[in-house]
Amino acid sequence: MPDFLLRTVGRTNLRLLGLLAVLCLAVAPLVGDRLFAPAGLRSMAFQLPELGLLSLAMMVTLLSGGLDLSIIATANLAALAAAAVLKSAPDGAGGALLVAYEAGALVAGLAAAALVGLLNGTLIGYLRVSPILATLGTMTLVKGLAIGLTRGSVVSDFPPAILFIGSGSVLGVPTPLLLLGLVALALGILLTRTPFGVVLTLMGSNQQAVRFSGIDTRAALLRIYVLTSLVAATAGFVMMARFNSANAAYGESYLLVTILACVLGGISPTGGFGRVGGLVLALVVLQLISTACVLLDLSQFLTLAVWGGILLSVSLIAAVRDQLRPLLAGLRAPVLRPAPPQA
Secondary structure (H helix, E strand, O other), rough: OOHHHHHHHOOHHHHHHHHHHHHHHHHHHOOOOOOOOOHHHHHHHHHHHEEEHHHHHHHHHHHHOOOOOOOOHHHHHHHHHHHHHHHHOOOOOOOHHHHHHHHHHHHHHHHHHHHHHHHHHHHHHHHHOOHHHHHHOOOOHHHHHHHHHHOOOOOEEOHHHHHHHHOOOOOEHHHHHHHHHHHHHHHHHHHOOOOHHHHHHHHHHHHHHHHHHOOOHHHHHHHHHHHHHHHHHHHHHHHHHHOOOEEOOOOOOHHHHHHHHHHHHHOOOOOOOHHHHHHHHHHHHHHHHHHHHHOOOOOOHHHHHHHHHHHHHHHHHHHHHHHHHHHHHHHHOOOOOOOHHHH
């Protein structure tokens, strides 16, 4: 394979493109043209952004060598905070007043998410609590508060401008998909073209070396977890707008799937390596499988089994390739002949 192709596209992206092509060829005879019909594509375009935004949030922490188990709880808290502001609007509010309440609702949701990120960042960066323990505790705390304050009830019936975030279209492209594209593009630029992105990935490779280089890793971790929470909040807005309701228990099944999507997309679970493009391709693969299983009237649990099987297969192939690489390199190395004896 040409080296320039590997450098440009990436080995992981090429592997995912090949997997996507194989899946299309395998599924097409079973579901016919229903999968790629306009209705099927539109359905996937509205479903993908929720998992996609949550996976982008998880990707940020994984690249830094951490983990955030509180992204679902944070997304729901942001949605509930926004819903509370919207419900506080006076009856019959319209015009500039309604716009002010809608903007205030989004700001309130982002602020609530940022507070969760600050708590996670303080625990992990300044108090040196393990990321899995810190975010597990935060997840439990936030979810408990959300359920306690709302008594587990659903808050619904939002203005059309808010619903447009989850169910509208711009020039025929679903708004949630546009939002996912914008967030993915912004994160891609942030992670590859800014000093913050360089520090983030270097921390995933060797946090001790970053600390010895004079960089304040505590402040960096604080910013990382705030960024993660803000991205999770956008997923909460999309779910709130698409379902026209907010609840403390929405999207709980997405948590482990976000980790699966990241690893399948080439994000190293130990940090330091990965691309946004690989994650996006992995999300397309998972969504294609999910939609195909729905069209075939298969159980959602079978969908999870297929997702897990693909992840195990990809991991196995990568492990075998890594084991064989030294052997193949040795076979390709030139045979050194002994030098003739000198007179």
